[in-house]
Each structure stands twice: as C-alpha cells, then as structure tokens.
Amino acid sequence: MTYRTHKIAGLSLLVGAVAACSNPAETVDTPTAEDATRTLTLYSSRHYDSDKALYAMFEEQAGVKLDVRESKADQLIETMKAEGDQSPADVIITSDAGSLWRFQSAGLTQPLASDTIGAAVPANYQQSDGHWYGLARRLRGIAYDPARWSAEDLATWDKLAEDDKAGEICVRSSSNIYNLSLMGEIIHRYGDEAAQDWATSIVSNMARNPQGGDTDQIRAVAAGECSIAIVNHYYWVRLGASEKDADRNVAASTTFLVPEFTAGSGSHVNITGAAVAATADDAALAEEFITFLLTETGQSYLTRETKELPLLDGSPLPEGVENVPDFTASDANLEIYGENQAEAQRLFDLAGWN
Ligand code: FE
Numbered sequence: 001m002t003y004r005t006h007k008i009a010g011l012s013l014l015v016g017a018v019a020a021c022s023n024p025a026e027t028v029d030t031p032t033a034e035d036a037t038r039t040l041t042l043y044s045s046r047h048y049d050s051d052k053a054l055y056a057m058f059e060e061q062a063g064v065k066l067d068v069r070e071s072k073a074d075q076l077i078e079t080m081k082a083e084g085d086q087s088p089a090d091v092i093i094t095s096d097a098g099s100l101w102r103f104q105s106a107g108l109t110q111p112l113a114s115d116t117i118g119a120a121v122p123a124n125y126q127q128s129d130g131h132w133y134g135l136a137r138r139l140r141g142i143a144y145d146p147a148r149w150s151a152e153d154l155a156t157w158d159k160l161a162e163d164d165k166a167g168e169i170c171v172r173s174s175s176n177i178y179n180l181s182l183m184g185e186i187i188h189r190y191g192d193e194a195a196q197d198w199a200t201s202i203v204s205n206m207a208r209n210p211q212g213g214d215t216d217q218i219r220a221v222a223a224g225e226c227s228i229a230i231v232n233h234y235y236w237v238r239l240g241a242s243e244k245d246a247d248r249n250v251a252a253s254t255t256f257l258v259p260e261f262t263a264g265s266g267s268h269v270n271i272t273g274a275a276v277a278a279t280a281d282d283a284a285l286a287e288e289f290i291t292f293l294l295t296e297t298g299q300s301y302l303t304r305e306t307k308e309l310p311l312l313d314g315s316p317l318p319e320g321v322e323n324v325p326d327f328t329a330s331d332a333n334l335e336i337y338g339e340n341q342a343e344a345q346r347l348f349d350l351a352g353w354n
Contacts, residue, residue, distance in 0.1 A: 039065045040285055043080065043277070045073040045094040046306070054301035058292050064285065073099045073177075080108045080277070089277035091286050093135070097125075098181040100132040100273045101338025109275040114287050120294045121311060124333045125271050134271035134334070135293050136308040139327065140182050141258040141267070143218045143236045145227040151325075157186060157259050160228065161201035169202060170217040170226035173210040174348035178232055178270070183348060184340035185268050185332055189261040192343070199351035210354050215239065222250040232270075233258070233324050234307035241307070241320040258327035266330035270337070272308060 044051070047070050055066045071079065073094045080087050080103075092103055103109050104127065111130040118126065118133075125134030142154055148168075153159060160169060172179065187195040207226035217229035218236055233256060240251035258267040274293060276286045292298050299315035302308065307318050 038063065038282075038285060039067055040282075040289055041067040041069065041088040041090045042289075043076045043089045043092045044068060044070050045076060045099070046070065046272070048305040050301045050305040054293075054298060057297065057301075058289060062288060062292070064289070066289075073102070077102060077106055077108065080279075081106060083279075085279065087277065087279040090280040090282065091289055092275045092277055093272065094275075095138070095272045096177045096181055096270055096337075097132075097134075097273065097334035098177045098184065098270075098337040098341050100127070100271075100275055101335070101341065103275055104131045105338065108278050110278045110280065110283075112276045112283060112287060112290070114291070116291050117287065117294060120291075124331060125269075125273075125311065127335060128333075132273045132275040133290060134273045134311050135290075136272045136299070136302050136306070136311050137329075138270045138272065138308050139233040139258050139267065139324065140178055140270060141231065141233055141256060141324075143221055143229045143231050143254040143256050145221055145253070146255040148227040151255070151257055154228065154257055154259060156263065156265075157182075157261055158190070158198060159259075160205065160230075161198050165205040165228065167205065167207050168227045169205045169230065170207055170220045170228065171202070171210055171230040172213060172217065174345065174353040178214070179230075179348070179353075180341050180344045181270055181337035182230075182268055183344035184337040185330065186261065187340045187343055187347070188332060188336045189265060192347070196347045196350060199347050199353055203351050203353050218254060219250055222253045229254070233309075233321075237307040237318075237320040237324065240323060256324055258325060260328075261330070266332075267327045269329045269334075271311070271334060272302070272306075 055068060058064065059066050067088070076092065076094070080089055092109065094100055094103065109131045113130050121133045126132070144154060183195065183199065186198060190198060214231035214235040217231050218239060220226050221229045236251055236254065236256045239247045242248055260267050274290045276283060280286050293302060294312060296315055299310040299312050303310050303318045307321055309321060310317070
C-alpha cells in the first residue's frame with residue numbers, strides 16, 4: 001500500500017508542475033531531469049549476472065541510477081564502518097540472516113516501516129523492527145550417498161550425531177556463517193547442553209578436518225571420502241544444472257534431503273535479505289527498490305542463477321530446484337540466528353569444530 005501511496009504522491013507532484021509551468025516544453029523536461037538525478041547505492045555480497053539484469057530493469061522502470069558495489073559481507077561491514085557517516089550506502093543485500101544481523105548489530109542499518117514489504121515477507125523472515133527483510137530462501141541440508149543411507153536414517157539433525165555416522169560426515173569450518181546460523185537454531189531447539197553434545201558428536205563423526213566450501217563437501221561424498229555432506233541446497237542444485245558432465249555426475253550420485261530438528265519441527269530455512277543502510281537519506285527510494293525485488297520479476301531473477309527458493313508463494317521455481325524434496329519450514333524467527341551466533345561459535349570451539 002505504501003508503494004502505491006508514493007506513486008500517487010509522485011503523480012500529484014507531476015500535475016502540480018504542469019499547472020505551474022507556462023512553457024509546455026518544460027512540463028516534459030522537468031520531471032525527467034529530476035528523476036535522472038535519483039541515485040541508489042547498493043552494497044551487495046552477491047555477484048550474479050541475473051542480479052545485474054534485474055537491477056537494469058529497476059533503473060529503467062523507476063528512472064533511478066543504481067550504483068552497485070559488490071564485496072564479501074564482512075568486507076562490506078568493514079568498508080561501511082570506515083566510511084562512517086559519509087558512507088554512500090543506501091541498501092544492503094546479503095545472504096544469511098546471521099550476516100544481516102551482523103550489519104544490524106554494527107549499527108549499519110536503519111528500520112524501514114513498510115506496509116507493503118511487511119505484508120509480503122512472512123513475519124519470521126523479517127527483523128521485528130524492520131532492520132532487514134527476506135528476499136529469497138535457502139535450505140541447509142544434507143547431500144548423501146543413497147547407497148549407504150536411507151532418508152529415514154538422516155531425517156533429523158540429531159541422527160547425524162549417532163555412532164553409526166562415525167567417519168561419515170564432511171562439513172566446512174565452524175566459523176562459516178551457514179554453520180553458525182544452523183547451530184543457532186540447534187541451540188534454540190535442543191537447548192545449550194544438548195547442542196554442545198551434538199556438536200561434539202558431529203566432530204567425532206567427521207571424515208576429515210573441516211575444509212573447503214559446500215561444493216567441496218558434495219564432491220567428497222561422490223569421491224567416497226564421506227557419505228554425508230552438510231550443505232546448502234543450491235550448491236547441490238547448481239552441480240546438477242552444470243554444463244560439465246562431471247559436475248552432473250557428482251549431483252546424480254548423491255541425494256539431497258532437508259532434515260528436521262525433531263520429527264514435525266520443520267526444517268532450517270535461511271534467507272538472502274535486504275536492509276536499508278543507516279546512511280540512506282531517501283528511505284522511500286530504498287523501499288521502492290526492495291518492493292521491486294519482491295515482485296514476481298524480482299523473485300524470478302534473484303533465484304534464477306543462485307538456485308535459491310523464491311520467498312513469495314506462487315513465484316516460478318528456478319530450474320533444478322524441483323529435485324529438492326518437499327519440506328516444511330521451521331517457524332522459528334530468524335533473528336535467533338544472530339542472537340545465538342556468539343554462543344554457537346563458543347559451543348563449536350568447545351567441541352573442537354575447527
Ligand atoms: Fe553460499
């Protein structure tokens with residue numbers, strides 16, 4: 001609704017300009033010249049051609065110049081801290097609610113009250129004061145060797161802690177934000193003590209010391225180094241959609257599964273999200289941009305290359321995602337990933353998860 005209000009406000013401004021102007025030529029030129037000066041600076045931790053195509057559409061439609069600066073999330077935080085009040089940042093896009101929380105807790109975001117965005121994004125995928133909003137969903141799950149395990153064997157995260165999984169698990173380092181956020185929900189679900197036991201058991205079930213990224217863990221399963229890889233769904237989907245035969249063979253030799261915490265708890269869901277930067281001076285423009293990302297076009301382009309899941313029901317799924325099995329999303333509020341982040345790292349350290 002707020003989006004419409006802005007449109008209407010813009011329209012009446014235009015009518016006013018026409019009425020006040022004696023030279024008809026100026027009635028055409030003035031608003032266009034004003035629009036051309038609108039600039040939105042986006043700090044993004046993403047780097048996809050489909051994002052660039054989407055941004056170009058927004059520039060065209062809204063008459064806005066987007067200045068996009070891409071870097072890793074933690075680097076963007078350092079840059080924004082160094083820039084201070086002078087930072088040109090208007091909007092931040094980054095993956096993982098735990099990372100959005102880092103921007104927020106560093107004081108780099110501001111609340112955005114938007115009826116449109118607030119209603120579009122499910123309540124548990126938005127920060128309660130409007131500091132960030134989900135744009136797309138991602139699942140942390142398991143790519144496993146189906147010759148070794150059944151889906152039943154891996155149906156809940158605590159099953160990975162059982163003795164029969166000794167020497168079978170591949171996973172990346174504990175400082176990785178995806179693992180910290182997963183552990184944030186494990187703490188929430190199992191409690192502190194059981195969460196620490198879980199991490200300790202996972203460490204003793206590891207096939208090797210944590211190394212590499214998620215794709216490397218899937219490759220390790222295909223290579224027989226382990227039979228269970230803890231990974232985000234889109235890495236597995238991208239291998240399956242790869243132009244390289246070898247990659248598709250890696251995906252084909254594994255099965256993806258989205259475990260629950262306990263039977264019926266629902267599964268861990270994370271987001272890519274947007275936040276309005278603390279230094280943004282045109283909140284309405286930031287809102288217009290984020291609203292655009294939540295249209296069907298926005299959802300389609302944001303997930304096309306990343307193989308994330310659209311946030312909005314009814315948006316078309318990117319190719320390959322249909323191979324991810326059905327799941328029920330946990331109803332946990334994603335703010336807990338940030339709130340539990342320090343505790344998650346502490347428990348990982350105690351467990352010896354490097
Ligand atoms: Fe990723």
